[in-house]
Structure formats: structure tokens, C-alpha cells
Amino acid sequence: MTTPAPRPSERHRPAAAGREPAASAAPGPDGEPEPSDTYTLNMGPQHPSTHGVLRLKLTMRGEMIVGVDPVIGYGHRGHEKMAENRTYAQFLPNTSRQDYLSGMIYNFAWVEAVEKLAGIEAPPRAQVARVILSEFNRVSSHLVWIGAFLLDLGAWTPSLYTFDAREAILFLLESVTGSRLTYCTGRFGGLSRDLDPDFPRRARAVIAKLRTHCPDFESLIEENVIFRRRCQGVGVMSGELCLRYGVTGPNLRASGVPYDVRKVEPYGAYPKFDFEVPVRAEGDNFARYWVRVREMRQSLHIIEQALDALPDGPVLAEKGLGSKKRLRPPVGTLYYAVESARGAFGILLVSEGDAKPYRAKFRVPSYPALAALREVIPGTMVSDAVAILGSIDIIVPEIDR
């Protein structure tokens, strides 16, 4: 096997690296002529603030960014192709490895999509339990985001506090599912195991703990002058821009569009519960922070209702529903969407009546959010770019899949 010769753009260019801008009309990274007063700053794929293996090619003029080109695919594992080569049940562990912070939601989304295609009905207890676990997962994802975002802004301490709060959720979910991050507890027709009798009490204790934390986030962070200055009016995404790119979730709701899949196309047991969708019109970093902190409160509210309404009964309709022999959904195509912590997560599933899906396509919420940055970041400074990238809450492995 021979090593391919490096492309001209990747060859080591010592003289041009940082010392002076490239000579006028010298070919830029992609061959286009580079104006002489700008230079290219390569951010990533290994950089403290790119949240994984994302690479941003920034075209800079001094400290100002004039262009940004996200380069993705460093973490491509071929999840969609894998889905075509395994049975529906065998693909279950893959689901939570796309968005590792809302793995529970993705896991249940896959299960529910297949159930819908195959005409399986999960018992009521399982449906309510899914809501409880999903919402806990959403809160833990938002907690990680708050910590990481503040870390991007240069504040170290909040991340320790949010991770402490998140730890309570992880312990709780671990006791139910056996995993802490990449959950695989959904089964076709229910859950892998029942919530134990003590679960509601422990869940309420966790909710009480989280409720004491929420005022901290609202007062200590939101009212900090430096935080507000770094966030207000920075990275404004208009509602129109979001809709054009297909940005969903908290990012869209922070831009004044009250779109939440749980409300617009309710699924599972969500119609039974009463909750509000926090919306803010500004579309800046601060609005995105504001919306997510309020969403955590709403999630806790949903969980409390669900714990009150948790019916008795089995959590699995029938054993062995997912086996290779029995699970052969009829020929058809289905699109099923859920609201993950980052926005609308959609699954397009095509069945040919086989034990394996013919095609599975995932619509992930991080992808459009990253794409929209091409229009948001130019005109800001490096510090802002880092803050904006942090504020949209992308998960790179789900973009790369």
C-alpha cells in the first residue's frame, strides 16, 4: 500500500504559517485565490472547543472572521449502512451511539419507529416509563451543555456544578438501565426491564435536587455581567434562517418559532402531559441559554406528572417480539420523528418485509445547526465563534454518524 502524496494544500508551508499572509493570489486551501489581507486559521479537528472531531476552516482578517467552512466526517462510522446489515434488534445499541448525550431518546425513537412499522403496541406502563427516562435524559444533556458552554466562555467552575447535578440523574438511570451514557433499554413492545418499586421515590429526590440547582443557573450565570455581554446580541439566528436550514429544537425556539415535536406531532405518552414550550425571540446566545434552562424545568414538570400517572402492569407486551424470525415488518416506508435534546430527530425507515431494514436514514438535529453557522459566524471574532459553536449544542458523532 502506498501513501498518497499530500495535496498541495496540506503540504507543510512554513513561511506562510502565521508569519505573513500568503502572497497575493496564491492558491488557498481549496485552490481558490486567497485575498492578501486574509489568512486561514485551522480550528480543529483537535481543538479544545470543537466538541469532538470537528474542523472549522476560518478565513480571518486580523481577529475578525470573514468566512467559515465546517469540515465534517472525522468520526464517520457508517451507522446508516450498518442498519442495512443487521436485524432491527441488532441495531439497537447503535442508536445511542449517535448522539451520546441523548442516547435514551434515540434508542426509544428507533424502537417506536419499528413498533409503528410492525404494528406492535407497547403497554401503557412502558410508554409512560419511556417519557420519564427520556425527559431525565434531556435534562442531563442540557446540564452537560450548560457546563460545556460556560467552559467555552472561559468559566471553569459551572461545569463542575452541572456535572454534579447530572451525576444524580446518571445514578438514577444506571439503576434502571444498567448504563450511564449509551443506554439500550428499549425493546420492541416495551422495555428491557421494569422500573423498580423504589424508583418513584428516588426519582422525586433527584427532581428535588435539580430544582434547587435551577435558581443557581438562573441567578449566578444569567445575571453575571460578563456572561450577558458575551451572549446578548451575539450569534443572532433569525427564525427565517433557522427554518431555511431546518434548524430545530432549542435553537429554533430561541429564535421565536414555537416548534416542538412533542407538541406539534405528539408521540408516545406525551399527549397526556401538560407542559409549556419556552420561546424567546432574540435568537442570540443568551436566548439559547435561557430556553434550555427553562426547558429543564418543564422536563422536571413532565416527569412529576408521569410519576403520578405511572400505571401498573407489564412493561413488555410479549417476549421475543424482536427476534429475527418474528420481527419482519410489512413492506412500507415510515418517517418517525421525536424531540431529542437538540431538536427533531427523524428516522426514515424502509422495509422490504425482511428481518433487516432495507434502508434507515437518520435526520439529526445537529447537522442543520452546524450548517447554519456558515451564515452566523462571519463578521464575528474568534471568541464569539467559539461561543456560538458552543451555544448551538452540536454533537459531532451524530453529524458524522
Place this chain on the structure above:
Amino acid sequence: MLSGLRDLLAGLIGPFPATFLLGATVILGYLSLNVLFLVWLERKVSARIQRRLGPMEVGPQGLLQTAADMVKLLGKQLLTPVAADRFVYLAAPVLVFVPTICVASLIPLSGAEAFADVPYGLLVVSALTGFTVLAIFMAGWSSNNKYAVLGGMRSVAQVVAYEIPVLLSVLSVVLISQTMNLRHIVEAQQNTVWYVVLQPVAAVLYVIGITAETNRAPFDIPEAESELIGGFHTEYSGMRFAMFMFAEYTNMLVLGALGATLFLGGWLGPWLPGPVWLLLKAYAIVFLMMWTRWTYPRLRFDQLMRLAWEFLIPVALLNLVVTAVAVFVLG
């Protein structure tokens, strides 16, 4: 004690070499120990603020952790980027350390003990503190790395902007004490009160200014990890990187000691010997800087500049004018 030792040595090798030898030994020795201590203190303070324990494994309460880290850094390979400007690149980590040591030798430890009792001590100190940025910019420029250059550029702009409020706040102290000799400034405080009472605004400006000069959060933009990776020291590894850390923590202590001298009465205090009081006050200021670092997010570059030029400098100028008028009217 120190002066006794100096006299003894002076009898053997002459007065100037004796002072130099003693000064170099004591200052360098103490500053090295101080870095080991301050890094540990920073980790412990941050741990307390973040509800953690911090280092606990090496030594009692992890006190020897920094020493272990130093050994690790010593063992690391020293990398020099191929395209670096070699001479400047190697000179920067050494140079960054020089002005700080010079300043340390100028600060009076007690009424009788200062390694260099210069008539215009404050002027020399002000000139030297501005020198550190040169080494930082050398490091950023010679590394031939875009992040490092950005860090170096930010550092220059920042230090230029924040030197001014620091100097203006120091000037108002000079106006009151009518001297630029650091020893006389402390003695003037002995006769009246600590200048933090007479000059609270200048004291606050001074602390803000030195936080920016030592590149510490919320003004740590020259080395903002989340933006510039390591900033000006991105390309330095092993002991060379440690030298920058060394300089930063030494700088904190020295500027803290200078602040103690100017505003908190230097060596003045009951019961304990003078140098102990000076260090206690210096560490109090250092603690304040650590506390700030672990509490606040980082400012953006332009916001940092605006804070200096549009707020701190006008306030410092106003403070200076008010002080001048007050000194003139009250005699």
C-alpha cells in the same frame, strides 16, 4: 537576620558581591518554592470553589504534587517547531523571567531590608513590569503558529491598555506619599494610614490591572484555552512551558507584594516580623486573583479593550485629579 548575614559576607568578599550573592540566592530560592506553593494553592482554591478535593495523593494534602509535576515536565521531550525563529524562540522563556526577578529585588522586605533600595524604585518597577510582555510576544511570534501569534498580539494590546490604569493608580499613591522610593512609601503609611483607606479606587484599579497584566481570568485572553489552545505558549513543551508557568506565578506574587507595599502598608504589622507581614498581604492579593479566576467567565477581546480605555482609564484619571486637588488643598 538578613542584614547580619550580609555584613558577614561583606567582610569576606566585599559589599556589592555580598548583596548580589545573597539577593540572588534568597530571591531565586524563595521564588522557586513560591511557585511550587502557588500552583498547589491554585489547585486547592479551585477545588474548594468547585466542591472537589484537589490533589491529595503526593505528600500531605497533595503538597508535593507540583514537585512531582515538575519532575514530569523535566522528563519531557523539548520540541522546537521546524519553522520557528530559533534564537527568539529559545530566548523567550528565559527572558520572561528576568523582569519579575528584578522587581522582586526592589521590594523592601522590612524597614532595614531591601536588596536594592533605589531612590526612584517605583519608576524602575513600572518600567520593568512592562517588559514581560516583550518576552510573551517573542514567544508568540517566534513559534510560527497562528494561534501563538494571535495570543502574542492580544497580549501586547492588553498590557499596553492595562499598564495605563495601573500607572495612574500608582501615581496617586506617589502624590500622597510625595516619594517614589518604595521604602519611604511604606514609612509614610506608618505615619498616616494604609493607602487602601485613602485610595480605595486606586487599589481596586491596581488589582484589576495586575490581573490583566498577569494574563489571568477574566482577562486571560492571550492564552484562552477554549479559543487559542495555549495562546502564546502553544508550541512550548516540557520545561520551557514550565518556565512560562513559573513566570506567571512569580509575577502574581511579586505584583501582589508591590500592591501590598503601595496600599496595604508593606511590612507593617504587629507581632510578626516584617517580611512575614509583607508575604501574608501579598498572598491575600494573590488569593483574590485566584478567587476571581475560578468565578468569572472570560471577556471578549474588544470588550476587554473597551473596559480599559472607556472605563478604567477615565476613572483612574479622575481619581488622580481628585487626589492632586486634595493634596494641594490639604497640604
